[in-house]
Amino acid sequence: MSGGQSDVLADALAAIETWRTARPWARLRVPSAKRAVSVAPRQVYLTTFFETRRVEYAFIAASTCPANPDPRPDPWTLSMDHSRDAKAHDRITLPLKGQLFLVCEICHGSGDARCPKCDGAGKVHDFENREVGCPECSRRGWIACPVCAESGGVFARPTAISEIHCSERMQVDEASELPLDALLELMDEEREGETVYLHESDRIVDLPRQGYRDTASDTALREIVIALGNTPDIPPGSRVLRQRLEVRAVPAWKVTLDDDRDVFVYGVPPRVTPERHLLSTAGKLARLFVTHD
Numbered sequence: 001m002s003g004g005q006s007d008v009l010a011d012a013l014a015a016i017e018t019w020r021t022a023r024p025w026a027r028l029r030v031p032s033a034k035r036a037v038s039v040a041p042r043q044v045y046l047t048t049f050f051e052t053r054r055v056e057y058a059f060i061a062a063s064t065c066p067a068n069p070d071p072r073p074d075p076w077t078l079s080m081d082h083s084r085d086a087k088a089h090d091r092i093t094l095p096l097k098g099q100l101f102l103v104c105e106i107c108h109g110s111g112d113a114r115c116p117k118c119d120g121a122g123k124v125h126d127f128e129n130r131e132v133g134c135p136e137c138s139r140r141g142w143i144a145c146p147v148c149a150e151s152g153g154v155f156a157r158p159t160a161i162s163e164i165h166c167s168e169r170m171q172v173d174e175a176s177e178l179p180l181d182a183l184l185e186l187m188d189e190e191r192e193g194e195t196v197y198l199h200e201s202d203r204i205v206d207l208p209r210q211g212y213r214d215t216a217s218d219t220a221l222r223e224i225v226i227a228l229g230n231t232p233d234i235p236p237g238s239r240v241l242r243q244r245l246e247v248r249a250v251p252a253w254k255v256t257l258d259d260d261r262d263v264f265v266y267g268v269p270p271r272v273t274p275e276r277h278l279l280s281t282a283g284k285l286a287r288l289f290v291t292h293d
């Protein structure tokens, strides 16, 4: 394993070097280090494809308000099945047969609607900011309901609409010793590192038993999957279509420098924290001048 250990150190130093050469102005020294350990944190993404359904209506004014309005259709009882690989924004539009006799939604059957010009006040301000009677409603504050033409009732042609949406939740496996600033950055919803496990299913509420390392003993990952899977980010009344679990390993190392201080190098492209441990003497002086300016 001694060869493995020096490989880890070489990888960590190479990552620091990539970071260092990307900021030639920063006066950073070439680090000399004793050892490095890989602390590879994991980003766990749970993507949920879910379906929403609703019914939209086109209204025509009726001549009366119904005493017993027709029941509205429940869109979830309709056959509107998306394919299993449906994507976000996919939509099925289903015009339903017939028309319904309903109470007008705008005026709730009263036949009067709040005047849109004065918002029910009956008065408006003229160009010289004087209060004058609203010309739209003749100071009444209400107008004849434009949807039902004062009858309080409408005929409604229903169209059912089903839409696919996508939401995503992510958590970082904090089993690693990474400092907080690095962890927060990795939780920034940016995918880093490489995918080490991908699993798709109708519903994911627990870590699948097979497929990734020894998943049975991976309690840290399992806890995250259960937490994400039991509270998918979907609005009430919608339905989960399928879910995708993605685990990404982010390269990260804890590097112990020759002077026994630790720095962490993590991510793609690599970042280092705390940076001050790698400042050269010239860099420290430069920083001193800046902070005391």
Ligand SMILES: [Zn+2]
Pocket (backbone or CB within 6 Å): 104, 105, 106, 107, 108, 109, 110, 111, 112, 145, 146, 147, 148, 149, 150, 152, 153
């Ligand atoms: Zn109305």
Ligand SMILES: [Zn+2]
Pocket (backbone or CB within 6 Å): 115, 116, 117, 118, 119, 120, 121, 122, 123, 134, 135, 136, 137, 138, 139, 140, 141, 142
């Ligand atoms: Zn008005």
